[in-house]
Amino acid sequence: MRAVVVGAGIGGLAATASLRRAGHEVTLVEQAARFTEIGAGIQLAPNATRLLRRLDLLDAVAAQAARPSHLSFRTWSDGAEICRYALGREAEEAFGAPYLLLHRADLHQALAAAVPPSSVRLDTVVVGIDQDDESATVTTASGERLRADLVVAADGIRSAARQWLFGADKAVFSGTAAYRALLPADEVADLDLPDLGIWLGPGRHFVHYWVRRGELLNVVAVVTAEAHVVAESWTARAEPGEQLREFEGWDSRVLDVLERAGQVFRYGIHTRAPLARWNVGRVTLLGDSAHAMVPFQAQGAAQAIMDAAVLGDALTGATPADVPDALDRYVRRRLATATSMQANSARAGDDFHLPDGPEAQARNARMSAYAAEHVFLPQATGWAVDVLDDRRPDRRP
Numbered sequence: 001m002r003a004v005v006v007g008a009g010i011g012g013l014a015a016t017a018s019l020r021r022a023g024h025e026v027t028l029v030e031q032a033a034r035f036t037e038i039g040a041g042i043q044l045a046p047n048a049t050r051l052l053r054r055l056d057l058l059d060a061v062a063a064q065a066a067r068p069s070h071l072s073f074r075t076w077s078d079g080a081e082i083c084r085y086a087l088g089r090e091a092e093e094a095f096g097a098p099y100l101l102l103h104r105a106d107l108h109q110a111l112a113a114a115v116p117p118s119s120v121r122l123d124t125v126v127v128g129i130d131q132d133d134e135s136a137t138v139t140t141a142s143g144e145r146l147r148a149d150l151v152v153a154a155d156g157i158r159s160a161a162r163q164w165l166f167g168a169d170k171a172v173f174s175g176t177a178a179y180r181a182l183l184p185a186d187e188v189a190d191l192d193l194p195d196l197g198i199w200l201g202p203g204r205h206f207v208h209y210w211v212r213r214g215e216l217l218n219v220v221a222v223v224t225a226e227a228h229v230v231a232e233s234w235t236a237r238a239e240p241g242e243q244l245r246e247f248e249g250w251d252s253r254v255l256d257v258l259e260r261a262g263q264v265f266r267y268g269i270h271t272r273a274p275l276a277r278w279n280v281g282r283v284t285l286l287g288d289s290a291h292a293m294v295p296f297q298a299q300g301a302a303q304a305i306m307d308a309a310v311l312g313d314a315l316t317g318a319t320p321a322d323v324p325d326a327l328d329r330y331v332r333r334r335l336a337t338a339t340s341m342q343a344n345s346a347r348a349g350d351d352f353h354l355p356d357g358p359e360a361q362a363r364n365a366r367m368s369a370y371a372a373e374h375v376f377l378p379q380a381t382g383w384a385v386d387v388l389d390d391r392r393p394d395r396r397p
Contacts, residue, residue, distance in 0.1 A: 001023075001025065001149045001150065001315070001318060001319065002024070002025045002026075002148040002150070003024050003025070003026045003027070003151070004029060004138045004146050004152070005019070005027070005028045005029070005151075005154060006029055006126050006129075006153050007154040007289070008029075008035070008120065008122075009304075010104075010108060010111060010287070010304055010305070011154040011287025011288065011289075011304035011305070011307060011308060012030070012152070012154035012155075012286070013028070014304060014307075014308035014309070015308040015311055015312070016028045016119065017055050017057070017111060017115060018055060018308045018309055018311060018312030020114075020119075021312055022313070022317075024150075024315065028119055029126060029140070030122050030123075031124060031126070032123070033122055035108065035112060035122075040181075040182055040220070040265075041103060041104065041180075041209060041218025042104045042211075042298075043099070043101055043209070043298035044061070044099070044100045044101075044102065044107070044302055044305075045099055045298065045299070045380075045383050046091060046092070046095035046096065046099060046383040046384075047095075047097075047306065047383045047384075047385060048301065048305045048306065049061070049099070049100055050095070050096060050386065051306060051309040051388070052305065055114065057114055060110040060113065061100065061106070061107055061110045062098060064102060064109075064110065065098075065101055065102045066195075066210040066211055066213060067087075067088055067098060067100060068087045068101055068195035068196040069086075069089075070087055070088065070196070071087055072084045072194035072195075072196070072197050073198050073200060074194075074197060074198070074199045074200070075201075075364070076202070076204070076205075076206070076251065076254075077249070078251055079253055082367050082368055083368045083370070084194075085374075085376055085380075086375045086376060091376065094384075095380070095383045095384055101196065101209045101211050101218070103182075103212050103218070106212060107301070124141075125141040126138055126139070126141075126155070126160070126161075127140065127141050129151055129161055129164055131280075131281050131283055133281075135148065135149060135282065135320075136148055136150065136283055149320040149323055150282055150315070150323050150327075151284075152286050153165075153283065153285050153289050154285075154288075154304075155289050156287070156289060157171050157272060157288045157292040158171060159288070161283070161285065162285055165280050165285070166280075169272070171270040171271065172270060172272065172273060173268055173269075173270055174269045174271055174346070176222050176225060176268075176269045176294065176349060177222070177225035177268050178220050178266070179220070179242070179243040179246070180218075180220050180265050180267070181219045181243075181258075181263065182216045182218055182219070183216065183217045183257065183260060183262070184215070184217075185210070185214060185215055187260050188217050188260060191253050191256055191257065192253075193253065193257075195210060196208075196209040200352050200353075200363075201353075202356055204221070204223045204224070204246070204353060205221075205222050205349075206219075206221045206247065207220040207222070219261060220295075221247060221258065222349075222352075224353065236265060236267055237263065237264070237265055238266040242264070242266070244258050244259060270292065271293055271342065271346070272289075272291065272292040274339045274342060277331060277335070278290045278331045278335060279327040279331050281324055282323050282324060282327070284330065286307045286308065287304035287308075291341075291342055293342040294345045294349050296345045296348040296352060297341065297344055299341050306338075306387050307334055309387060309388060310330055310334050310387050311330045314326045314327070314329045315330075337385075344379065351363055
């Protein structure tokens with residue numbers, strides 16, 4: 001069976017690897033002329049790393065990662081610890097796979113290495129997707145038509161394929177923007193930072209963790225913002241000192257990190273409205289094109305990898321005639337979980353940004369009480385779910 005995957009981000013590469021593992025011929029098309037080191041840090045919980053092991057990619061990914069021992073929640077003004085949760089070896093033993101922190105480019109490179117160069121078409125812009133009962137066709141800007149039994153649109157948050165399938169629909173501004181930076185480890189070694197820290201404050205939160213085997217500190221500083229102020233761009237640069245003004249009055253360690261950061265980028269955080277379905281006939285969405293979410297539970301990439309694994313599983317042994325039904329099964333197994341994660345991530349952002357006073361105090365007390373009785377984060381219950389487990393009820397036809 002022949003498939004075309006549109007978009008060579010994390011979701012598209014994982015889908016290509018998964019479909020190839022299922023025995024199918026895959027062509028991956030990407031509009032960029034080359035793969036570049038874009039983005040910064042990314043977190044992969046055990047629900048994702050378990051699937052990378054199934055794709056024989058976990059060792060390559062883990063070799064470039066940092067493994068945090070714990071997650072520490074802190075207050076914005078003085079850095080007092082609200083609570084902490086175990087990660088590291090305890091999480092790996094409990095969930096059967098590690099919690100990893102990576103530079104996005106390192107994850108992308110490991111995924112790309114699993115796809116033969118002969119299967120990748122860079123500098124190829126897709127201008128249309130058509131289909132009939134027998135096949136689907138991807139049309140490129142050069143006029144070339146790539147015919148396949150299946151088309152997977154992993155073309156990101158600004159997905160054109162999503163509009164072709166379901167009509168006009170734009171990315172939705174979340175009301176938040178993020179400053180991001182990477183700092184060499186030796187530049188912040190004196191600050192005694194936790195492996196993975198999330199500092200909560202009024203209308204803002206600050207996240208930091210190690211990537212690239214602990215050689216770099218990834219920083220993400222999130223603020224409430226107006227849509228007209230921030231671009232939806234990974235490469236838009238912040239004005240000098242802008243991030244310091246946004247976090248004025250915060251704990252000195254937060255300000256020290258922001259002051260020592262060299263180049264700081266700023267981008268508006270966007271999402272997509274939930275869909276009732278992702279597929280039409282022989283064409284389906286995957287990853288951000290289907291369910292882009294705010295990053296406040298660090299599950300965007302994980303959900304895309306889960307999509308890819310289930311897609312490959314649903315199409316294992318499939319013939320061309322089976323594709324529409326197989327895509328129905330794929331969407332049935334993934335849509336509810338991804339949609340729920342979109343909502344949970346948005347709620348987490350609201351919770352992180354509560355104003356000082358009774359609401360924030362109640363949140364902190366609630367978090368502290370939960371951590372006193374539980375080793376792992378509340379959302380860790382989802383890390384134990386194996387989307388490829390044959391005993392799961394959503395595996396039934």
